[in-house]
Amino acid sequence: MNTTPGNITPDIPQLDPMRLQARKHALLNEISTKPSRRWWRFAVPATTLVAAVAATLVLWTPTNPNAYASWTAEPRAPGDLAPVLADCGKRLDQHDVDRGVNGPDWPAPREVSVVDWRGDMTMVLYTGPQSESLCMRTPKGVAMSDHGNVKGREPLGDRLFADFAPQMGMTDVHTGSSVQFLTGRVSPKVGKVVIGTQDGLKVTATVDNGWVVAWWPSLGKPEHVELYDEAGGVLQTAPIPVRVR
Template identity: 50%
Template sequence: MSNTPGVTPEIPQLDPMRVQVRKHAMLNAIEEEPRRRWWRIAVPASVLAAAVVATTVLWTPTNPSAYASWTAEPRAPGPGADSVVEKCRKLIAESPTADMPDWPETPTDLTIVDQRGDLTMVLFTGPESEQSCLGSPKGIEMAGGGGSPNGRPPLGSARFRMGSLGTSDPDPGQGEPRRTLVAEVGAEVAKARVSTDDGKQVTATVDNGWMVAWWPTKAKAISVTLYNSAGEVIGTESAEIK
């Protein structure tokens, strides 16, 4: 940086939307201190994303993993799924993005219930955005969603389109890491499986034109393999956000 007298260095301009998202996230972090969880969400450059603060509890050697029952294959939803859905809707209503101008309306229409052990992942979708939420033995955890105020274009004849890829990376003692992948799929897709860079093969839950898969590590998703109702592979897609 130049120190030449009389020369004022140019001050970079910040994007107003990013400033507002950060402001809301910081204010909620202050209110929730020290029980906070940050979410990093990857979405296409034309799509908005938000950081959402959710209540968590401390993980200690005497307080075992909330994800202990996680399985790579989902199962039928348990009897407590309806309760998780309603708690997630309540948490969405209280999210810091609810009163932000130009932000897509946060959806509350249920699209998928993904059950793994005693862990219930809920996906809500709408014409402008999507939102995921997880119920575990330790409570409700919500990720920031993706969306566009201009709406989502039709999938058309495509079989697959990435929606969002979220990473939970909490501070030590404040929770556990995980990744969540959300995507749209065509009508011929009956099953989808995510390959990760640590060797996992995670079968997604597919319903209502969407898929959701998550795993309790920070391992990156490499690809998504698509299957038809006969169990035949009909395509392999990149898990990268474009």
């Protein structure tokens, strides 16, 4: 150890260049042989005031060019919800296990408010007094997007519709294929919601218990919503504000 008055400098061991190079190649080989599961990237606005946690999910493999062939603009008839709730429930249970340690410090919501059956994905919106969770289940697995601190969210009031912040999207990092999501609240007067996207899609959302959920395979963000009553009468066409990312 080298010492001078008032200063102590430890000797720094010198690494063998040959050993360092061998270790570098070993690490690269190890990384290259591990199967990648990070095929999808979630995107949420950076400016949102709502805390959000999103997990990666292998929805479909990049080698499947017809990944969205089963998608429909209209939600399909409900199926057997038991296996979906079982898989989503495991993620909620893990949320509570990790709460305040490896995860956010709010309890997982447990009330099923709306279920959207569409293509190969089933989405379940869980709500609670402190948080909401959107569970997304496909044949490849389950992902959860959690939103906490919802007590501070502006009430719906006299409005017919209000979307949530953040508006969430998901992109395949290999192919660039994207999925967009919309979740929100609607007045009891609203019986049907049709979403118009920036790239011209018309997507009928699932509405239940005053909540609305939909997804579509596109880069187009939600641009406006068409709101109808139970009899099919037009109530309103409302623009959706663009969120700054």
